[in-house]
Amino acid sequence: MENSRTGQGGKAGYHHGDLRNALIGAGLELATDGGPGKVVLREVARRAGVSATAAYRHFAGQGELLHAVKMEAQQMLADAMERVAAGLPGDGDPGVAAERRLVGIGRGYVGFALEHPGLFRTAFHHATAGEEEDAGWGGVTSVAGNPEFRSYNMLSAALDELLAAGRMPAANRPGAEAAAWSTAHGVAMLILDGPMARLSQRDRDGVIERSIDTIVAGLLVPREHPAGA
Template sequence: MTTADRPYHHGELPEALIDAGLRLSRAGGAAALTLRAVTREAGVSATAAYRHFTDHDHLRRDTARRTRRALADTMLATIAELGTDLPAAETAVQRLRGVGLGYIRFALDEPGWFDLAFSMPDDPTATPDDAPGPFELLMESLDAMVATGVLSPDRRPGAEWACWGSVHGFADLVARGPLRDQERVVVDQLGRNVVEAVIAGVVAGSLDALRGPQA
């Protein structure tokens, strides 16, 4: 940079760099988050950034963790919207439904952040705070289904990967694949269908008494 670094109080620069990375990746996805672009956005030199982040990947990992926090927040908001004031078994299924629908909603609403969220080899549970991340919310919902008798214990091992793979695959088709130009109302319905198919596949039984309202 040819201009002087923007002044930051002690300890504020790392947060400012992550905030800059969030702005850039929100608009342009993971590819937009370069060290040069982030430092320019924050108004500081690369030398200043290196005092807090060892390299570009370090900054990118920390920023990706923030997007996973946003993803988890969307999941929790979706669960709350669906409502969980139900008997325990129905609540457990409803939580899994909210996890899946929230994941797809985030991919639709925040495609840039969705692109960044899992773009780095990193612990998928890692978030910038102690709140549960997306993967932990999925694990908790499946464990609750076992505890309430909805999901057989012998079907629990590995169920998280079947769920995540199915929903992530659909979300990726929407965010970057052949469904990206579909109307939102169409994609929302397809997403609900995918999530219901995932739930039915996990429990491998009738969910007639447990299904939420059908669109």
């Protein structure tokens, strides 16, 4: 039964209301602790304080549950990006505001990855055999306005704002999302799983700031070669 009971380990179980969201919440706890590999349906049910049978009424299998947790992690990532971007005002200048918003989005992205590595990895988890298929970019009719791609849409809108404000040449706009996203994601993964994990906090912050500033500067100005180069 989906009635009130307390799960093992001292965690409060499901009591009433929306069991689906309670299961997703338990899944987010597991993802926070250990990434997508820890999001197991039976453990999620145990944490929510219900039987696995009750959990299966809301999720057909492991893949469906993990996909739902992934979508929540994506929303949490986008929220973090929005918070940082909102904290960098543009002093009334639309061009400055657009530039600072792009910088804030990048800092929020990398910051979330480092603060919540398990959730970050879950947000970008790809389906494997036996899991719900991940449609990816080619499997959606439209990325724009799709909540599944909210963080990407935020980046795209910030780039459009730069262009509209005259801060970015039109020639730099095509493919700008891929360049900016790849830079932020690459820096995050090098710090999480690569040699940059050994950097001091000060050096790490410097790498993040320099990387984001470099990609933004590259989008703002035409790439010109010095005479005689």
